[in-house]
Amino acid sequence: MKSYTLTLCIIMFPLIVSGQNPTLKNKSLYELEAIRDSMNKVLSEEILFRKDSVNQKLYRVAYIAPTDSLEIAEWPYNRTVGTNTSLHSIEIRENDTKVTFLQPIYWDWQWLNYGKGYTIVDRVTGDKYKVRGYDGGGELGRLMIIQNCNGKAIYVSLLFPKLGKNVKKIDIIAYPHKDDIHPSNPAPGDGTAYLNINIEDYLVKSSKAPQIYD
Known part of the structure; x- marks a missing residue:
């Protein structure tokens, strides 16, 4: 699609309104409305095309989580969890801190985005x-x-450095990061903060882990 489409849409209609375009000046109101509708359709298709291009690029390098590797909650999201991601648990281990979120899935094919900006404060x-x-x-x-989990909730766990012994109250914030990705529709996990x-x-x-004795 030509790059001048958006420019044409922006320039043409102020001229229609002001009557300064000699080509359009003699056209009927019906003809002008038809031109307007045509331009709006082209503009909408251009926007969708650009969004699709972004999404297709992201999809080509996306990570498809194996369904059998997902830990699925026992109950459907719409009865208990609601539609928002929630904090589920915090586990302070020997070398790290594991933070687990309960993530509702409400499509047969859904993408998630937990970025590099996630930080415990x-x-x-x-x-x-x-x-x-x-x-x-x-x-x-x-x-x-995430595929084939519509109407369920899954556990998503992130790893952080081990918290200090005296840490009692925290914020978990998804700060913007230079490597953030931006699909046309924001993925769940974007812009999250638990305060x-x-x-x-x-x-x-x-x-x-279980010990093995020989």
């Missing part, structure tokens, strides 16, 4: 603990595509 000291990645190895900075979190309310005990 100690509300007392201001110390910041920056996200390391997904628990399980998924790559931040790419869309994660004034009392860690004890969400703390779960770390489960050690």
